[in-house]
Amino acid sequence: MTTTSKRKPFQERLDSFVQKLREQIMDGIYPPGSFLPPEMKLAELYQLSNKSVRKGLDTLVDEGLIVKINRVGNKVTGTGSKERIVLTLGCSPSIERDFALQQLLADFHAQFPTIQVKTIPISSGHPTVGNHNISTFKNFLENGIVDVLSLNPMYFGEFVENNCLELLEPVEQQPDIYPFLQKPFSYEDKLYVQPVVFSPMVLCYNKEHFRKMELPEPDSSWSWSDVVQSAEKLAIPGQRHGLYFHLLSENRWPLFMLQSGMTFQPAGEGETCELAGTKLLDNIKQVKQLVNNRTIFPGYLIESNDDVNQLFVEDRVSIIISSYLNLNEFKHTNIQFDVAPLPYTDYPATLLIIVGLAINANSPNKHAANLLLRYFATRRAQQKIREYTLSIPAYKPIAEQTGQDSKSLNRPSHYAMFREHLRSARVQRDLGLTDVHFYALRSLLKKYWSDMIDEDTLCKEARQQLKGYVLK
Structure with a gap:
């Protein structure tokens, strides 16, 4: 046996020892001010020598997680004994709502008083301008403006397409995080973004409206025709519309494309992208029929999903296409609402939203940034997300727990419905388009749906602007 092979089992035990204690500290099993078990006890528990245990504990000292008190023991730090590190977290404005960010950061600061996290907003580029998003992200990362950055699969894909992955630090995969959430943030077997919350797109509806009209509530058997029929009965001219959603949102229009079951694939020389006669075109036309039906769909000049949420709160629309993240707008209201799977015509697909955090590879505080990412993936932090929000935690045991939810939130009775439809969840990248072509298609569809x-x-125009692809 070689020297290297002899060392490997020891190194694995030592790394496991350090990681386990780190997680127990971050989960609050050893809260600030408490002491770790005696070193002899730790050596016995983890099958390490006393010298190895001390070496592992030195790592935790360097991280600022513990302090060694001579003749007393190893104390979990809560005194701010090391120099304070300031981390900058760049995130979209909705992260505060989706993560209950202030509550989480307050808890993180209590556990790691030597690390202070400040947040700055990052707005993505205009969706009709290719590569604008990646330019914004590169500026923040290359100039050291942020240490940690919130990303979704669409934005991560831009890093891949533009050969910018060297700006992101690979992170460790966490065993209790849903594997399917980590795949869209991985490249060549490396994970670059730690998933924190997720949601499939769903129907959200006003239960009281359905009850008053004596209509059955939506279920997984519904087609879009069923939605139209119910929406026409729910609509009250001049007072309420039956259905509404922000069509041009990158989390809305692609789901209709995904429900065609077709994808864009690289084409050979001389081949063109032909929409005519395809299921994709059928779905595009179906969307046009939906949004042009003034009996059910308002001609309101919409600016964002916030407008849809506001109309829903005001009782002016009965059914909306939403996500669990957007449901946080209703968590402190008295609206009687619930959720159901998205209807479909041919192919049962829904769009998956994932929000995660990435580390700036050029950050001078990568170690502290890694602690922040680890914290967001712990049971403790994920439980707080479940307690304070309607977002779905990325931590599988917390997402699927039952009977432990806070009674203070207006949580839909079918909250757990998401578990039954994870197999049908897709991301925008599953369409097979690059960022530039994705927004080129959006621009074309906008013109068509607007009768331009x-x-x-x-x-x-699809044949011209989507050259290099065929539909299959």
């Missing part, structure tokens, strides 16, 4: 171009022109 007809069907023949849509198909013609």
Whole structure:
């Protein structure tokens, strides 16, 4: 046996020892001010020598997690004994709502008083301008403006497409985080973004409206035709519309494309992208019928999902396409609402939203940044997300727990419904388009749905602007 092979089992035990204690400290099993078990006890428990235990504990000292008190023991720090590190977290404005960020950061600061986290907002670029998002992210990362950055799969894909992954620090995969959430943030078997929360797109509906109209509530058997029929009965002219959603949101229009079951694939020389006669075009036309039906769909000039949420709160619309993240807008209201799977016509697919955190590879505080990411993936932090929000935690045991939810939130009775539809969840990248072509398709569809171009022109321009792809 070689020297290297002899060392490997020892190193694995030592790394496991350090990681286990680190997680127990971050989970609050050893809170600030408490003491770790005696070193002899730790050596026995983890099958290490006293010297190895001391070496592992030195790592935790360097991280600021514990302090060694001579002749007393190893105390979990809560005194701010080391020099304070300031981390900058760049995130979208909705993160405060989706994560209950202030509560989590307060808890993190209590556990790690030597690390202070400040947040700055990051707004993505205009969606019709290719590569604008990656330019914004590169500026924040290369100039050291942020140590940690919130990303979704769409934005992570831009890092891959633009060969910018060297700006992100690979992170360790966590065993209790849903594996399917880590895949969209991985490249060549390396994870670059730690998932924190997620949600499939769902129907959200006003239960009272359905009850008053004596209509059955939506379920997994519904098609879009069923939605239209119910929405027409729910609509009250001049007072309420049956259905509404922000069509041009990157989390709305792609789901109709995904429900066609078709994807864009690289084409050979001489091949063109032909929409005519495809299920994808059928779905595109179906969307147009939905949004142009003034009986059920308002002609309101919408600016964001916030407008949809406001109309729902005001009782002016009965059914919306939403996410668990957007449901946080209703968590402190008295609205009687619930959720159901998205309807479909041919292919049962829903769009998956994932929000995670990435570390700036150029950050001078990478170690502290890694502690922050580890914290967000702990049972403790994920339990707080479940307690304070309607977002779905990425930590599987917490997401799927039952009977332990806070009674102070207006949580839908079918909250756990998401578990039954994870197999049908897709991300925008599953369409097979690059960022530039994704927004080129969006621009074309916007013109078609607004009656600025007809069907023949849509198909013609798709052949021109989506060169290099075929539909299958």
